[in-house]
Amino acid sequence: xxxxxxxxxxxxxxxxxxxxxxxxxxxxxxxxxxxxxxxxxxxxxxxxxxxxxxxxxxxxxxxxxxxxxxxxxxxxxxxxxxxxxxxxxxxxxxxxxxxxxxxxxxxxxxxxxxxxxxxxxxxxxxxxxxxxxxxxxxxxxxxxxxxxxxxxxxxxxxxxxxxxxxxxxxxxxxx
Amino acid sequence: xxxxxxxxxxxxxxxxxxxxxxxxxxxxxxxxxxxxxxxxxxxxxxxxxxxxxxxxxxxxxxxxxxxxxxxxxxxxxxxxxxxxxxxxxxxxxxxxxxxxxxxxxxxxxxxxxxxxxxxxxxxxxxxxxxxxxxxxxxxxxxxxxxxxxxxxxxxxxxxxxxxxxxxxxxxxxxxxxxxxxxxxxxxxxxxxxxxxxxxxxxxxxxxxxxxxxxxxxxxxxxxxxxxxxxxxxxxxxxxxxxxxxxxxxxxxxxxxxxxxxxxxxxxxxxxxxxxxxxxxxxxxxxxxxxxxxxxxxxxxxxxxxxxxxxxxxxxxxxxxxxxxxxxxxxxxxxxxxxxxxxxxxxxxxxxxxxxxxxxxxxxxxxxxxxxxxxxxxxxxxxxxxxxxxxxxxxxxxxxxxxxxxxxxxxxxxxxxxxxxxxxx
Numbered sequence: 001x002x003x004x005x006x007x008x009x010x011x012x013x014x015x016x017x018x019x020x021x022x023x024x025x026x027x028x029x030x031x032x033x034x035x036x037x038x039x040x041x042x043x044x045x046x047x048x049x050x051x052x053x054x055x056x057x058x059x060x061x062x063x064x065x066x067x068x069x070x071x072x073x074x075x076x077x078x079x080x081x082x083x084x085x086x087x088x089x090x091x092x093x094x095x096x097x098x099x100x101x102x103x104x105x106x107x108x109x110x111x112x113x114x115x116x117x118x119x120x121x122x123x124x125x126x127x128x129x130x131x132x133x134x135x136x137x138x139x140x141x142x143x144x145x146x147x148x149x150x151x152x153x154x155x156x157x158x159x160x161x162x163x164x165x166x167x168x169x170x171x172x173x174x175x
Numbered sequence: 176x177x178x179x180x181x182x183x184x185x186x187x188x189x190x191x192x193x194x195x196x197x198x199x200x201x202x203x204x205x206x207x208x209x210x211x212x213x214x215x216x217x218x219x220x221x222x223x224x225x226x227x228x229x230x231x232x233x234x235x236x237x238x239x240x241x242x243x244x245x246x247x248x249x250x251x252x253x254x255x256x257x258x259x260x261x262x263x264x265x266x267x268x269x270x271x272x273x274x275x276x277x278x279x280x281x282x283x284x285x286x287x288x289x290x291x292x293x294x295x296x297x298x299x300x301x302x303x304x305x306x307x308x309x310x311x312x313x314x315x316x317x318x319x320x321x322x323x324x325x326x327x328x329x330x331x332x333x334x335x336x337x338x339x340x341x342x343x344x345x346x347x348x349x350x351x352x353x354x355x356x357x358x359x360x361x362x363x364x365x366x367x368x369x370x371x372x373x374x375x376x377x378x379x380x381x382x383x384x385x386x387x388x389x390x391x392x393x394x395x396x397x398x399x400x401x402x403x404x405x406x407x408x409x410x411x412x413x414x415x416x417x418x419x420x421x422x423x424x425x426x427x428x429x430x431x432x433x434x435x436x437x438x439x440x441x442x443x444x445x446x447x448x449x450x451x452x453x454x455x456x457x458x459x460x461x462x463x464x465x466x467x468x469x470x471x472x473x474x475x476x477x478x479x480x481x482x483x484x485x486x487x488x489x490x491x492x493x494x495x496x497x498x499x500x501x502x503x504x505x506x507x508x509x510x511x512x513x514x515x516x517x518x519x520x521x522x523x524x525x526x527x528x529x530x531x532x533x534x535x536x537x538x539x540x541x542x543x544x545x546x547x548x549x550x551x552x553x554x555x556x557x558x559x560x561x562x563x564x565x566x567x568x569x570x571x572x573x574x575x576x577x578x579x580x581x582x583x584x585x586x587x588x589x590x591x592x593x594x595x596x597x598x599x
Contacts, residue, residue: 082306
């Protein structure tokens with residue numbers, strides 16, 4: 001009986017504008033955007049409630065399943081305050097399904113372990129790779145591309161290295 | 176004894192820039208004000224080079240070139256989003272929060288005093304650093320003035336590791352530390368009053384703590400008396416009360432009856448914004464950041480507690496009531512949850528800049544149209560003559576602000592899909 005729906009900035013309006021021919025869109029950006037509202041990924045975006053009228057007084061079985069409509073943000077984001085999105089460039093991770101242009105979900109609240117896909121910083125540059133460890137215990141970043149065009153990155157002592165966050169998911173649009 | 180904490184992000188704007196640009200680590204970085212006028216945030220390396228807060232860019236441009244200082248234009252969308260993350264994380268550490276500015280928050284930890292508060296503060300620091308990449312310092316004291324000083328100590332004394340709890344220190348040790356801190360560092364004293372106090376022989380924080388509050392009230396004001404009493408541990412400035420003049424404008428009120436529906440809250444927020452905007456125009460300033468918050472009563476134990484707030488960045492500073500109402504109501508929509516008994520709502524305008532400081536851009540539209548200024552003047556005039564709120568806003572007719580000229584603004588890493596960090 002009651003349904004309330006609000007549009008989610010992060011997934012509706014933003015993503016639709018993203019599809020406009022990017023060159024054109026950039027030209028317009030300066031005049032189009034009035035306010036730069038922060039995206040609020042913690043906020044549930046839509047709620048639908050079942051509440052059926054049954055004259056005989058039998059409760060509808062659906063009443064036991066009052067549930068919220070599915071929200072992709074909820075699916076992708078565990079800790080909104082610690083979650084950031086980055087854009088994938090290049091093909092070094094295509095074997096794990098990260099294609100150029102994909103948005104990767106980076107969660108800083110998680111602690112990285114060996115085997116995780118991580119957003120790492122190596123000598124001042126961001127890179128997304130699989131975290132691995134060499135026998136001597138030093139970190140090694142593995143690409144995921146069977147074509148073999150990408151080499152593992154071995155972290156040596158003199159290098160600046162930081163795991164910026166753990167990549168927990170990704171998303172893309174086709175249209 | 177009260178345990179009030181002040182949490183403050185170190186070099187906030189610079190730290191935001193560094194979070195998304197690892198190359199800036201250990202480099203001298205400065206963030207410039209709107210229209211690249213002057214330094215509003217400096218990394219420690221820049222401070223060490225002698226660039227003062229508010230130094231005009233054209234004056235240290237040569238120095239910047241010489242030392243490789245990286246200068247950024249203000250990216251308020253980024254800062255507001257990062258601020259919201261920090262404030263939201265802090266809210267988990269105490270329900271009694273006062274967001275004091277974009278990068279500072281008071282937390283009343285009194286009800287958590289059975290814990291080791293130093294450990295608690297370190298946990299806060301650790302979490303904010305891990306989740307947001309932003310370094311913070313935590314100062315704890317029995318009053319807000321002491322919490323501010325504790326924060327200062329936490330920042331300036333590396334051996335404290337970013338946490339200073341004055342309540343856990345022996346009195347003589349606190350006094351000894353206060354004797355080493357210049358009186359101008361005390362909250363509310365600042366550059367104007369410090370020379371006058373020094374003329375009276377009050378050089379350090381300890382001197383002021385020992386001073387006679389009544390005598391100094393006669394020479395200065397009741398604020399000075401409050402400051403001295405606060406230094407001695409008597410709470411005179413409650414949570415959510417004070418705002419230093421010029422830096423920000425707060426308008427808030429507790430409701431007579433609990434309010435549940437969105438429309439009533441929206442009405443009160445509109446009213447608070449109108450008041451705040453009037454004050455803003457009176458002191459000839461523009462604002463570039465609006466904070467809106469709502470909360471239920473923390474004292475009703477049988478009712479669910481909810482408290483939330485949001486900072487929204489405005490790209491072009493403004494004093495236009497209509498624009499500000501629009502922004503604030505947008506914010507309210509994001510944080511409003513039905514079925515709660517709201518006891519209080521409020522707004523805060525911060526990042527204030529003097530009207531004269533805002534330059535117009537030669538090549539695009541005028542920054543603030545004379546019409547808008549005229550309209551606001553007329554509105555204020557009528558309201559002054561005919562009594563408050565003679566002219567009010569309907570929720571329509573707001574003109575879009577214009578983008579300002581910013582030569583080296585970083586991408587809006589967290590608020591625009593087109594500007595995400597690209598990673599190979």
